[in-house]
Amino acid sequence: MTSYEGLADAAYSAAVNVEKYLNGKDKDLNKLDVFSRLLSEPLIANSEYKLLYDARIVPLYRSVWSEFKGIPFPKKNTDTLLSEISSFIKDAKSDIEKNNMKAHGRQVAKFCLMLNKMFLEKNADMYETSFRSRVSNAVAGVDGL
Amino acid sequence: MQSLEWMAFDRIKHFERQLAKIKTSDFIRKSTESALKVIECAIDALRGDIEEASTLGDKSYLSQKSITVNQKLFSFTNYLGILLRSTNTRNCFEAYFSFSNIVEQLTGHKDVLIISSEWDASPFYIQQPPEVLKNFFFIGFPAFASRNALLLPLAAHEIGHAIWRLNEVEGQVYTTAEYFLNEYLMENKKISGSHKSLFDQIDDEEFLGRTLTLILSQTQEIFCDLFGAYLFKKSYSYAFEQYLAPGFGKRDVAYPSFERRIKYIREAAFEGSDGNKGLIDDSLLRPSMRSLSSEAAAADFVATKIHDSLCGVVKKILAEANLLEYSSEEEIKIFSCLKSGVPPYVATSAIVVLNATWKLYLDGINLLDDVDERHKFSAFINNLCMKSLEIIEYNKLEESI
Numbered sequence: 001m002t003s004y005e006g007l008a009d010a011a012y013s014a015a016v017n018v019e020k021y022l023n024g025k026d027k028d029l030n031k032l033d034v035f036s037r038l039l040s041e042p043l044i045a046n047s048e049y050k051l052l053y054d055a056r057i058v059p060l061y062r063s064v065w066s067e068f069k070g071i072p073f074p075k076k077n078t079d080t081l082l083s084e085i086s087s088f089i090k091d092a093k094s095d096i097e098k099n100n101m102k103a104h105g106r107q108v109a110k111f112c113l114m115l116n117k118m119f120l121e122k123n124a125d126m127y128e129t130s131f132r133s134r135v136s137n138a139v140a141g142v143d144g145l
Numbered sequence: 146m147q148s149l150e151w152m153a154f155d156r157i158k159h160f161e162r163q164l165a166k167i168k169t170s171d172f173i174r175k176s177t178e179s180a181l182k183v184i185e186c187a188i189d190a191l192r193g194d195i196e197e198a199s200t201l202g203d204k205s206y207l208s209q210k211s212i213t214v215n216q217k218l219f220s221f222t223n224y225l226g227i228l229l230r231s232t233n234t235r236n237c238f239e240a241y242f243s244f245s246n247i248v249e250q251l252t253g254h255k256d257v258l259i260i261s262s263e264w265d266a267s268p269f270y271i272q273q274p275p276e277v278l279k280n281f282f283f284i285g286f287p288a289f290a291s292r293n294a295l296l297l298p299l300a301a302h303e304i305g306h307a308i309w310r311l312n313e314v315e316g317q318v319y320t321t322a323e324y325f326l327n328e329y330l331m332e333n334k335k336i337s338g339s340h341k342s343l344f345d346q347i348d349d350e351e352f353l354g355r356t357l358t359l360i361l362s363q364t365q366e367i368f369c370d371l372f373g374a375y376l377f378k379k380s381y382s383y384a385f386e387q388y389l390a391p392g393f394g395k396r397d398v399a400y401p402s403f404e405r406r407i408k409y410i411r412e413a414a415f416e417g418s419d420g421n422k423g424l425i426d427d428s429l430l431r432p433s434m435r436s437l438s439s440e441a442a443a444a445d446f447v448a449t450k451i452h453d454s455l456c457g458v459v460k461k462i463l464a465e466a467n468l469l470e471y472s473s474e475e476e477i478k479i480f481s482c483l484k485s486g487v488p489p490y491v492a493t494s495a496i497v498v499l500n501a502t503w504k505l506y507l508d509g510i511n512l513l514d515d516v517d518e519r520h521k522f523s524a525f526i527n528n529l530c531m532k533s534l535e536i537i538e539y540n541k542l543e544e545s546i
Contacts (some may be wrong), residue, residue: 005216006276012209019201056354076345116209124216 008119010035015112170232175256187277230261239531242538243495250466282307294530298377298384305372325447359444362399371459374413380499382414386424398441488533502530
């Protein structure tokens with residue numbers, strides 16, 4: 001499983017890659033491709049969607065997708081949510097390259113940057129939890145090893 | 146007004162100056178040098194990223210990259226401290242070679258183990274090191290215990306954390322965790338089982354996130370305890386109890402209960418041998434009086450269910466690295482030397498030495514009533530063991546010449 005830091009870095013690189021491609025400064029979208037493949041590591045063996053499904057961050061995906069779309073995504077519809085995000089990312093490269101959709105490209109870059117922000121926050125959470133746990137264990141005396 | 150770029154450059158520069166000073170430390174090992182080099186390159190790359198971000202029209206890029214710089218510097222600072230302390234002579238240099246060899250057998254990589262003497266009561270492994278350092282093994286030993294040979298097997302638990310991450314065990318366990326969580330929630334009538342996704346059956350989706358976090362944390366700790374017990378055998382079980390029994394009075398639900406940890410460790414460490422003897426009586430292990438949250442209760446249930454399959458996973462990893470087999474014959478020979486007060490010249494395995502040392506310690510300590518005599522005996526055992534571990538290194542270096 002890729003770390004949240006790794007995902008954050010990949011999301012940022014993908015966003016910059018798209019931005020520079022649209023401005024003619026990058027010749028291909030290979031960093032977007034890398035990010036798309038990273039997110040396609042399925043944890044659930046027979047899942048219909050290819051997305052980094054991690055129950056710990058499904059609420060975050062919902063929040064980010066809702067903000068991106070501008071309307072709240074309903075709860076209790078997880079499969080649809082993850083399918084939509086998965087398809088958006090997977091089709092992004094071909095949509096930009098073949099259909100020359102600049103407007104769509106800007107949306108892709110924007111979404112990747114939003115995912116970067118989400119993964120950075122999650123990474124900070126993990127670090128904080130680990131640090132607090134060590135401090136709390138040391139002070140309160142807990143059998144942590 | 147200061148620009149974000151300048152602030153980021155300024156922070157990076159200060160960090161680099163600190164890193165440069167650490168590179169000039171005495172007693173710096175290859176692994177520490179390599180880790181410092183990796184951090185140096187990563188920091189340099191951040192400078193390039195900030196320069197690039199400031200050329201893009203949308204200021205969000207610069208803002209996000211500045212946040213990234215702050216996070217990474219924050220995280221790297223912790224590691225700079227560990228790397229600095231790894232050069233301290235308080236560290237157990239006698240054991241470094243043997244543990245480094247174990248890590249090499251597990252990963253195929255040399256010079257990736259970093260042991261430091263830390264000012265933290267629990268040996269720890271920071272579970273999610275920065276991406277650029279993910280192939281290094283960082284183990285922090287509490288300073289007062291860093292030269293206690295009998296506690297050295299505990300390092301195996303910390304190595305287990307790194308193996309959990311590098312072998313992507315969490316991904317393998319995740320599906321099983323959701324399966325048993327589904328079972329638990331159905332048994333407790335919290336869901337009907339009518340939908341594939343747990344999220345579509347439960348109102349509080351944060352509950353699922355919190356519960357899965359606890360499950361994965363507990364299973365990781367079980368994995369690491371099993372790793373230590375199957376690798377270091379009885380010496381791990383003894384070291385665990387010597388250092389931690391009967392617990393500290395409060396349970397962190399990110400870990401299995403202390404009683405359950407001891408049970409799993411003893412079962413694994415004594416597997417295939419007669420008896421299952423811990424250092425302390427089971428009656429002294431009292432469960433916590435506090436009632437568990439729903440998340441913790443679910444996590445306990447699921448982690449217990451996963452335990453058996455984790456035993457198989459650990460054994461497979463150790464077997465593939467030729468670290469599962471153990472020579473009782475060698476232990477008898479080593480023990481015989483140690484009993485005479487002589488470090489064994491034939492020792493090749495720190496694991497066997499540590500088990501023989503524990504046997505000698507337990508045989509001898511109970512014959513002494515006087516506390517001062519016990520302390521002297523303990524100190525003698527410690528020095529004998531350290532010298533034995535040093536000889537392993539000398540012998541290996543001789544062979545390589």
